[in-house]
Amino acid sequence: MTESRAARTPLSPTARSTLTRYRDRAATDRGALDAVLDAGLICHLGVLLHGAPVVLPTTYGRDGDTLYLHGSTGAGNLRAALAEPVSVAVTHLDGIVYARSAMHFSMNYRSAVVHGRAVELTDPEQRLHGLRTVVEHAAPGSWEYVRPPTKKELAATMVLALDLTEASVKTRAGGPGDDPDDLASDVWAGVLPVRQVFENPVPSVDLASGVETPDHVRDRISPASTPVQVRT
Amino acid sequence: MTESRAARTPLSPTARSTLTRYRDRAATDRGALDAVLDAGLICHLGVLLHGAPVVLPTTYGRDGDTLYLHGSTGAGNLRAALAEPVSVAVTHLDGIVYARSAMHFSMNYRSAVVHGRAVELTDPEQRLHGLRTVVEHAAPGSWEYVRPPTKKELAATMVLALDLTEASVKTRAGGPGDDPDDLASDVWAGVLPVRQVFENPVPSVDLASGVETPDHVRDRISPASTPVQVRT
Numbered sequence: 026m027t028e029s030r031a032a033r034t035p036l037s038p039t040a041r042s043t044l045t046r047y048r049d050r051a052a053t054d055r056g057a058l059d060a061v062l063d064a065g066l067i068c069h070l071g072v073l074l075h076g077a078p079v080v081l082p083t084t085y086g087r088d089g090d091t092l093y094l095h096g097s098t099g100a101g102n103l104r105a106a107l108a109e110p111v112s113v114a115v116t117h118l119d120g121i122v123y124a125r126s127a128m129h130f131s132m133n134y135r136s137a138v139v140h141g142r143a144v145e146l147t148d149p150e151q152r153l154h155g156l157r158t159v160v161e162h163a164a165p166g167s168w169e170y171v172r173p174p175t176k177k178e179l180a181a182t183m184v185l186a187l188d189l190t191e192a193s194v195k196t197r198a199g200g201p202g203d204d205p206d207d208l209a210s211d212v213w214a215g216v217l218p219v220r221q222v223f224e225n226p227v228p229s230v231d232l233a234s235g236v237e238t239p240d241h242v243r244d245r246i247s248p249a250s251t252p253v254q255v256r257t
Numbered sequence: 258m259t260e261s262r263a264a265r266t267p268l269s270p271t272a273r274s275t276l277t278r279y280r281d282r283a284a285t286d287r288g289a290l291d292a293v294l295d296a297g298l299i300c301h302l303g304v305l306l307h308g309a310p311v312v313l314p315t316t317y318g319r320d321g322d323t324l325y326l327h328g329s330t331g332a333g334n335l336r337a338a339l340a341e342p343v344s345v346a347v348t349h350l351d352g353i354v355y356a357r358s359a360m361h362f363s364m365n366y367r368s369a370v371v372h373g374r375a376v377e378l379t380d381p382e383q384r385l386h387g388l389r390t391v392v393e394h395a396a397p398g399s400w401e402y403v404r405p406p407t408k409k410e411l412a413a414t415m416v417l418a419l420d421l422t423e424a425s426v427k428t429r430a431g432g433p434g435d436d437p438d439d440l441a442s443d444v445w446a447g448v449l450p451v452r453q454v455f456e457n458p459v460p461s462v463d464l465a466s467g468v469e470t471p472d473h474v475r476d477r478i479s480p481a482s483t484p485v486q487v488r489t
Contacts, residue, residue: 066353066451067364069301069346071310077342078303078310082368110309114301118453121298123474126404127392128414132299136314160359164449171444172358182360200461212403213468214461217396217477219298221350222452229432229446236445242355245449249481 398473
């Protein structure tokens with residue numbers, strides 16, 4: 026996504042994301058980073074494995090300046106994440122941008138990329154806080170509602186923390202950036218909006234009888250969108 | 258996403274994704290790979306930059322055994338993709354899995370990860386085919402409908418090809434994998450389905466008067482989903 030209207034908003038003074046101008050934007054930028062991370066459900070974690078990058082989808086959570094990841098202690102990829110620098114991307118696709126010429130097609134999106142070194146948490150309270158953050162990120166309201174982890178479950182789980190100091194946010198919004206010479210064209214141009222929705226919850230087949238869907242799940246269902254086939 | 262019910266389906270005989278059993282599944286697996294790739298809109302490209310992995314969202318397209326990427330010739334990250342091995346992940350999030358205990362929360366998803374070395378296409382016909390594949394992937398029916406690339410535009414565009422021989426597909430579906438001891442719990446468990454929908458197209462503000470939304474755009478609008486707040 027390298028189109029001209031993309032706004033790169035670096036958040037940190039490193040080689041990977043240098044903030045040389047607009048220093049007064051830092052606070053805003055940090056808010057933008059949090060907004061992109063908090064609105065996501067999965068991230069793509071990039072690790073080095075035998076000298077090659079490997080990209081893996083996984084869940085995460087954020088609290089303050091820390092991004093938390095978790096997984097089985099047996100997961101080789103998470104172990105690999107500890108030995109070398111990592112990169113974590115969270116991307117929201119907002120629309121497909123139709124242009125009047127092939128090379129101006131694009132996507133509208135919000136994306137955050139974090140760089141750094143992940144550390145494995147060993148302090149029991151920090152580990153529990155990290156796990157709570159990940160679970161509450163995926164399923165708000167669930168941590169207090171369900172059975173907490175046992176000692177055995179905790180022992181089998183790695184919790185990783187990644188500092189958010191080195192990160193950048195990139196977004197694109199709006200219509201196509203067509204060439205002036207193409208604007209009079211009779212080719213349709215515009216945006217096909219893309220949205221992620223939550224549908225009706227499906228109860229587990231072995232749910233105990235009489236257990237109702239709790240509010241913290243029901244309240245996530247997306248409002249009915251009623252797309253109508255329109256001619257414009 | 259390292260939960261127990263995930264089914265890892267390697268497609269190739271490399272160290273990163275070894276197919277040691279179920280060799281007769283290879284054809285099916287290849288179909289699964291194509292299905293995940295073809296249903297996606299963006300991928301996450303992992304490249305090595307100054308020795309560290311960097312994960313970037315970008316568009317792509319597939320034709321046969323080749324994944325195509327494109328970008329500006331000035332894009333340092335795409336240049337980096339040529340020097341070292343890369344990894345490309347395409348992930349569809351299908352649902353949030355609510356369990357009766359915190360450590361069994363999960364996601365339903367379909368994910369493909371491709372490993373390999375990207376090559377820059379130099380042959381004009383191959384380059385044009387790659388670009389057409391990427392544009393048609395994002396916006397089917399558009400390549401023939403819009404103005405084709407000029408020589409100048411083509412000169413400013415890199416087209417990369419990545420072979421699909423080394424790839425794996427991983428999926429999770431269904432309800433939570435709770436512990437037997439938790440099944441009698443009065444905690445709700447189940448899946449909150451997640452879906453990506455296309456909404457009504459938004460015409461460009463500078464669209465020439467009288468230009469109607471073409472069928473190849475209108476036909477993508479998702480059918481009206483009518484989520485109802487249900488108690489189960």
